[in-house]
Amino acid sequence: MEQKPVLELHNSIELHHRRGKSCKRQATSVHPLFLEEERSLLFFLKEHNLRVFRWFIDLNPAPRYARPLGFGGLCGDRRRIAADADFRRKTLKDQAYFFSQVKSLTRVPKSCSLSLVPAMVGAMTKKKEKKVNVSGKPKHSLDVNRSNGAGVDKGARSAATVRRLKMYDIRPKRDRKGKILNHPFQSKELPSTRIEPNQLYFVNTRVVDQKELEFFREELRNRLSNNYDMILKPRKLPMSLLRDHQKQAKAHLLDAEPFEDAFGPKKKRKRPKLLAYGYESLIKQADSSQDAFEQKSANNLSKEEEEDGLRDLVRHTMFEKGQSKRIWGELYKVVDSSDVVVQVLDARDPQGTRCYHLEKHLKEHYTHKHMILLLNKCDLVPAWATKGWLRLLSKEYPTLAFHASINKSFGKGSLLSVLRQFSRLKSGKQAISVGFVGYPNVGKSSVINTLRTKNVCKVAPIPGETKVWQYITLTNRIFLIDCPGVVYQNKDSETDIVLKGVVRVTNLEDASEHIGEVLKRVKKEHLQRAYMIDDWADENDFLEQLCKSTGKLLRGGEPDLMTAAKMILHDWQRGKIPFFVPPPKQESDLSERLDPPEERAEPTISSDRTYAAMKSIAAAAAV
Template sequence: MQKKREIKRPKHSLHANRSNVVGKNSNRRTAATVRRLKMYNSRPTRNVRGRVIRVAFKSKELPCTRIQSDRRWFTPTRLIGQKQLECFREDMESRMSNNYNVILGEKKLPMSLLNNLPKQKRAQLLDTQPVDSEFVPSKKTNVELTKFQALLQKVDTSKDVFEQTVSAKPSSWSELHKVIDSSDVVIQVLDARDPQGTRCYHLEKHLKEKCKHKHMILLLNKCDLIPAWATKGWITTLSKEYPTLAFSADTNKPFGKDSLISVLQQFATLKSDKQAVSIGFVGYPNVGKSSVISALNTKNICKVLPTQTEGKVLQYITLTERILLLDCPGGVYPCSDSNTDVLFKGTIRVENLRDAAEHTAEVLKRVKKEHLERAYKIKDWEDENDFLVKLCNQLEGGLLKGGEPDLMKAAKTVITDLQSGKIPFFVPPVKQDDA
């Protein structure tokens, strides 16, 4: 009998028809894997000139599957004409003049082209100084002694001015600029008793000129200290310039918390290209910035400081996963207010006043008489001195040795009660014309 021929199967790992026996060598390459590996090693056939004649694994339906090299692949694909750019720039300026509009996708827009930058004029040096008077070969300049002394005097005066400006600006100003640079939305907290007096026009001008991509919101805090009609009037007045919200920073029962959080969530939705949206709180001291943040978090998370401090720095507080709150130390901004106006804003500690009695007359003018009678149970008084004397008789420890009234303590008590809200005081809103 003839023996059957045994068919020898190839054992090479790159052979598509090799056997794949289940056992020790069960992790062998499949036929599809072998064909794919061979495709990677294949090279096209070229003629003497280097032209491709035949390519392995080439589709027969397509005549040429090679991408032609072109310089247009390495140039910008998003182009815009000059007229279109001018029209878009004018339309953007008209729309962004309204503070209620928000730009979507700022990273995709060429903001450097959209901003109208002032053109720098070339300095005409030859018009101010002729060439003959300066570039003379054999001429040597002689500095007179009088000019040298005048130069030294000018240096001394400029040094004194610089030292005064540096000493006038506290370290909290540097923290303020850090908050502005790190924030996408700036919330300016105002005292509802005097909103216009606690506004920082210098900061608003800085944001309009140099930080147009940042958004400003006005927050009227301490609305529980003024009547409802006054709050409504101020919101109507301030809403014409910036989005304005009313708030009362109470940890247990805050007013306006839901509306403020909804606005912050809208900004987080609009700024979807960012991982998190930073909300910076700025304003004068004693307006309640830290109290607002604590009310949003339903716990006292920020340390409350009543006046401007040197050591306080900005704090990052997480409200949600995409909303970060930045607490800024309060600062007194340059303005033409008198000492009494600054005292009414609460930016000065009462303990640091040298003569608190001199501000009592202004307090009696601005505060209604019925509120003072209700707070201190004093009915009639002739002037501020008579009022302080009667108040000393009611206060504990209001009399010095010998039975003399302590006018300084009584005056500080009145100012403290005024700043804390025990004595009602507010600036009425401007009357709106019925249109």
């Protein structure tokens, strides 16, 4: 009975060997296959660029012929297949494809066992793991991944040497004629150009004569005198030629030191620095220093201190609000970050709430920054006073009148148009920042809320509500910066500081001592209308009458003067008591003289609802 052809692979067959080592294993198989099928299998492996494994198949079914085989040799008339395969397959799909190809090539009958093919596919699809160079030593002399420094062995190539040697093997690309088309280390040659000869290349290009320079100086002086004109690009102009240089006085060296003392036989090697060279010069120097000290101390005294000759040794810390190092640090942050600085002033007292130190600082160190003066709370001042202050302040900086209110504002459109103009002038920048600075409680945060028509900043009718600076977005190109209130040290008395709104009234220990100044500054008829008091002798009498009319009494019917005084100061700071500083008269206004305050109807603000009701009833009865 003819035995069916069966193809089996014994477990003892070696599928892989290492270079330099021989492999000897016993190989036993049953029933031979056709040589054509063996050749077709080898052809398939070579066609797919497969690496070689050395494996052995003995195709004799008789077990008596099985004996040890040599590496890659033939024994007798037995046929062996010597083939190598290292499949670089990444997915099971590729493995299945190879399985189907091997199955179709071998053409094994259906009745045959296919135990060889799966084993062969599984063995050949194993990936060979890459060995990592753990020792760190290069595998060959042209390995670039080697240490370049002290770690290199003596006589070994460094990484730089390997790269240089590899560079020698690089060849440029050439065409058929031998012309170089591309080279990795050669830049592209630009086509040669011809420059047209012209005599203008050899003469002066930017020349100005003395007449033109004088004309430019006059024009620059006239432009800078106008506060509404500005130079957009000062760096592109020869400002050193256009500005007038102040002539420095020559130092008279002979007056300071004679020629004989510096040169000659009586010369002094080092002139001693003495405060006085004699008794008379010492007396003169002592007298001059005493006069300077007395004048300085006299300037520091206020009017009240000059009258009684006394002053407080230490002022309370509450009167130094807005002068701390932290507050000034916040101010300098805002100034550094701003392109335009808006100084907010109280329209009732613009000169009193103005920071001259900040203006001087901007002129000296930030000449490229622009300043705008904003008269806020103009609704508490008559129109003629606002107009006079605008004329006066516009000579120094661009000045605008403003009334901060989210619903009913004044001057909002003018301020927005000015800020848009600045954003157009600064077209080189992506966006501009506008900083709002000024005294406490002048309405900086309220102005920002008015521009945004939204409560974006925390506001309150008390000073010191804003603690730190903050950024607010107005448009894509304009950002607003809110700043805490800043006060510069000056000669203001404690009463002036309280009436300017720098100090919180609730923190005052004795508020009644400031009422006398309020009665001096406010007209009598305004106080009579506001508090319904006909006449008073002094501030104490006024406070007692106010306590009785409003019911501010203590035990035993004694008037609470402290509460009444704080109520008056609150009304002063919040604008319920009419008060303003009139603008100074100017010579240019003689032809167009402003009307006096008596002829103008001033706004009467009354906090008493009863008086307002009586006034409306009287008006109705008159009709």
